[in-house]
Amino acid sequence: MKTMFKIGSIALMLLSFGAAAQSGNGLSYRAGDPFLFCTKGQDVKAPCWKPMPNYTGQFMxxxxxxxxxxxxxxxxxxxxxSFQEYLTICPQAEDSGRWSGGGRPEYSPFKH
Known part of the structure; x- marks a missing residue:
């Protein structure tokens, strides 16, 4: 029983570190993925703003x-x-770059 508790505690601690590492860039949206957030914005059906190319601070x-x-x-x-975070985080990029992974970026490596 103690072993299961220790394993559960370790797993919870690792998940906490992973969440802290993802949010280390200051993003509260898209699992802290700056490429996805800066190119697609927040993940909602009817957002009140959207990022615009070149995705380094332009918006609509x-x-x-x-x-x-x-x-x-x-x-x-x-x-x-999310708009405040976009204006703070995304202009720091010199260039937005292109997605070079397989599939859509919001599904790699998980849906976010």
Whole structure:
């Protein structure tokens, strides 16, 4: 029984370190993957902003949200927080680069 508890504790500790390592760049979205976040934005059906090429700080406000549409969808806390993170993190890239992995980047190595 003690051995199972120790193994469970070690696994939990490793998961915690993995989460801390992923979020070490300051991103709260897309599992801390800066390439995916800076090129695709947050993973929601109706975001109020989207990244634009060259993905180093350019963005577009969506027409179905405020302030573009005064009667549109209000920004959520995630819209606001992710937009602030985008403006902070993504302009640090000199170039966005291209995806060179197999399949779509949001599914490699897991869905995020």
């Amino acid at each position: 406000f969506m027409p179905y949200c405020k302030p573009i549409n005064p009667y549109g969808k209000s920004w959520t806390q995630d819209d606001t927080k």
